[in-house]
Amino acid sequence: MATTPNRILLLALSLAAIAAFGAGSAHPAYDSPAASCSTFGDADLLPVRREEYDGGRILDISHAYREDMPSWESDDGIGQFLWLPKSMKNGSLANNSEMKLPTHTGTHVDAPGHVFQHYFEAGFDVDTLDLAVLNGPALLVDVPRDKNLTAEVMESLHIPRGVRRVLFRTLNTDRKLMWKKEFDTSYVGFMKDGAQWLVDNTDIKLVGIDYLSVAAFDDLIPSHLVFLKNRDIILVEALKLENVKPGIYSLHCLPLRLVGAEGSPIRCILIKY
Numbered sequence: 001m002a003t004t005p006n007r008i009l010l011l012a013l014s015l016a017a018i019a020a021f022g023a024g025s026a027h028p029a030y031d032s033p034a035a036s037c038s039t040f041g042d043a044d045l046l047p048v049r050r051e052e053y054d055g056g057r058i059l060d061i062s063h064a065y066r067e068d069m070p071s072w073e074s075d076d077g078i079g080q081f082l083w084l085p086k087s088m089k090n091g092s093l094a095n096n097s098e099m100k101l102p103t104h105t106g107t108h109v110d111a112p113g114h115v116f117q118h119y120f121e122a123g124f125d126v127d128t129l130d131l132a133v134l135n136g137p138a139l140l141v142d143v144p145r146d147k148n149l150t151a152e153v154m155e156s157l158h159i160p161r162g163v164r165r166v167l168f169r170t171l172n173t174d175r176k177l178m179w180k181k182e183f184d185t186s187y188v189g190f191m192k193d194g195a196q197w198l199v200d201n202t203d204i205k206l207v208g209i210d211y212l213s214v215a216a217f218d219d220l221i222p223s224h225l226v227f228l229k230n231r232d233i234i235l236v237e238a239l240k241l242e243n244v245k246p247g248i249y250s251l252h253c254l255p256l257r258l259v260g261a262e263g264s265p266i267r268c269i270l271i272k273y
C-alpha cells in the first residue's frame, strides 16, 4: 500500500517528538511542569473506582488489594506489595511497578497441589484448573450465622442436584473480616463432615467463601483434603459478597496462569441474568 500524506505527517511528528525528548525536553506524556502540579485537584483526573458496572448488572466480587488486607496468621496485614523501581519522576520513559504477594492473598484460588504433595510434584497447579468450572451459572446462598459449615448445615441448605457452583455467604461477611487487618481464626468455614457431605451429596464443583479459607481453622487441612482429593472441585476464597442479593448469577473467575503455583490471585465477577 502506498504511503499516504497523512502517514508521512504522523511519522514526521513522532520523529520530532523523539528528537525533542532526546534533546532533554519534557516527556511527551507529562503535562507541562506547572500543569502537572495542579492536576491532582482537577475533577477530570479523578479515577472512578467501582464495585459495580453497567448500572449494577456486573458485580465485582474480588477484593481490591490493600496493604491492610488480612494475611494468613498475621496481625500486620499484607503490607507493602507494590514498588515502583522505574518511575517517570526518576527519569524513566514510563512507570513500571513490581509486585510481590503470597499467591493465597486476598481473593484467590487453590489448586490440588496446595495440600497434596504428590499433586504438587505432578504439576496440578493453577494453570491446570478448568475454566469451564470457574465460569458458569452459580448460586449465592446465605448460611445460618450460628454454626460452621457442618454436614447438618449443608443438608439444611437443600441445594438441588445439578447446581455446580455455590458461593457461601457466612457470618464472615457480617463481621467484615476481610476488612480487618488482623487475621481472625474464628472465621466460619467448612468442617470436615460438611466438606464430605458436599462431596457425597451434591454436584458442586466450585466452592466459594467469604474469608481466606473455605475450611474452618479447626479443620483446616482435613477439609481441604476432602475437597481437593479428587481434583474436580475448585476452591475460591476471600470473595467480597456484601451487597449482593442471594440467587443465581453468571459467575466469571479467571486465575493467573502461574505455572508451578498451587494458588493464584483471581478476579471474579457476577453478571445478573
Ligand SMILES: *[C@@H]1O[C@H](CO)[C@@H](O)[C@H](O)[C@H]1NC(C)=O
Pocket (backbone or CB within 6 Å): 084, 085, 086, 087, 089, 090
Ligand atoms: C529512583 O531511582 C533510584 C535508583 O535507580 C531508586 O533506588 C529509587 O527507588 C527510585 N525512586 C523512585 C521513586 O522510583
Ligand SMILES: *[C@@H]1O[C@H](CO)[C@@H](O)[C@H](O)[C@H]1NC(C)=O
Pocket (backbone or CB within 6 Å): 145, 146, 147, 148, 171, 185, 186, 187, 188, 189, 216, 217, 218, 219
Ligand atoms: C467456627 O469455627 C471456629 C474455629 O475454626 C470457631 O472459632 C468459631 O467460633 C466457629 N463459628 C461459629 C459460628 O460457630
Ligand SMILES: CC(=O)N[C@H]1CO[C@H](CO)[C@@H](O)[C@@H]1O
Pocket (backbone or CB within 6 Å): 029, 084, 087, 088, 089, 090, 095
Ligand atoms: C503517567 C504516570 O502514571 N505517572 C506517574 C509515574 O510515577 C510517578 C511516581 O514516581 C507518579 O507521580 C506519576 O503520576
